[in-house]
Amino acid sequence: EQVDTRHPELSEDERNSIATQIAIGALRYFMLKYTKPSVIAFDFRDALSFEGETGPYVQYAAVRATNIFRKGGYDPDTFSPANVNFDKYLSGDSGNEIWELWLASAKTTQVVEQCIATTEPAYLAKHAFQLAQAFNIFYHRHPILNEPDPQQKEFLLVSTAVVRRELIRVLGLMGITVPSVM
Numbered sequence: 001e002q003v004d005t006r007h008p009e010l011s012e013d014e015r016n017s018i019a020t021q022i023a024i025g026a027l028r029y030f031m032l033k034y035t036k037p038s039v040i041a042f043d044f045r046d047a048l049s050f051e052g053e054t055g056p057y058v059q060y061a062a063v064r065a066t067n068i069f070r071k072g073g074y075d076p077d078t079f080s081p082a083n084v085n086f087d088k089y090l091s092g093d094s095g096n097e098i099w100e101l102w103l104a105s106a107k108t109t110q111v112v113e114q115c116i117a118t119t120e121p122a123y124l125a126k127h128a129f130q131l132a133q134a135f136n137i138f139y140h141r142h143p144i145l146n147e148p149d150p151q152q153k154e155f156l157l158v159s160t161a162v163v164r165r166e167l168i169r170v171l172g173l174m175g176i177t178v179p180s181v182m
Contacts, residue, residue, distance in 0.1 A: 007181055009105065018179040022056050023048070025176040029055025032174055033125040055176055062171065062178040064139060065164035072145045072157070079161050081154040089155045097141070098159055101134050105166040107128045121174070128170040135163045153165035 003010075003019045010018070030047040033086045034040050069076035090099055104127075111127040114120075144160060147153035168178055 003182075010181075016123070016182060021177050021179040022059065022182065025055035025171070026086060027129075028174055028176050029058065029125055032121045033129075035120060035122045042140065053125075055171075056182070058128045058132040058167065059178055060182050061135045062164060062167040063180070063182045065135065065160050065167065066119050066178070068139075068144055068160055068182075069157070069164075074157065076161050076164055079157060080152075081158050084151050084155045084158065086155065089152060094141075097138065101138050101159060101163060104131050104134050105162050108170055108171070121122050124170060124174060128167065128174070131163065131167055131170065135160075135167070138163075 001023070003015045007015060007018070007167055026044070026047040030042065032039070033053060046052075047054060048056060052062055066076060069079065089095060107127065108131075111123055115124050138159065142156050144153065144156045171178055
């Protein structure tokens with residue numbers, strides 16, 4: 001119903017495909033976010049929520065990052081900055097915030113190794129949620145496509161590309177795909 005309401009312009013097959021991706025993401029994330037000894041009381045309404053620690057919340061962050069590139073006319077998979085002074089944008093208070101975003105993105109391999117060593121996939125789900133949260137905070141604080149300084153805009157786009165790549169990677173490791181729209 002949500003996909004039908006939000007995207008009536010899409011064909012029925014496209015809407016069904018997106019709804020299926022979201023439903024599968026919701027279910028898989030819900031099942032993976034709990035540690036092994038947890039007793040789970042499944043509530044599909046909670047699992048499907050676009051807010052809070054859910055699969056759709058993480059999927060939405062990845063879709064949002066992709067949409068930034070789509071709206072700006074860039075390819076997120078091949079985007080690279082022309083000439084950005086990273087030092088300039090990684091200092092000060094806003095620089096610390098962006099460092100935290102980059103560091104969270106860089107933790108994916110470590111978290112995967114932790115999951116394997118402990119046979120506990122809940123750590124990966126938690127990492128995905130935290131990365132999505134960090135990206136959403138970043139997105140709301142920085143007008144990426146409206147940034148007037150071209151170098152800072154490129155830096156913000158690179159930061160978005162890094163997080164997008166890691167969100168898609170983490171979701172993929174959990175067997176969750178990222179729909180084209182949400």
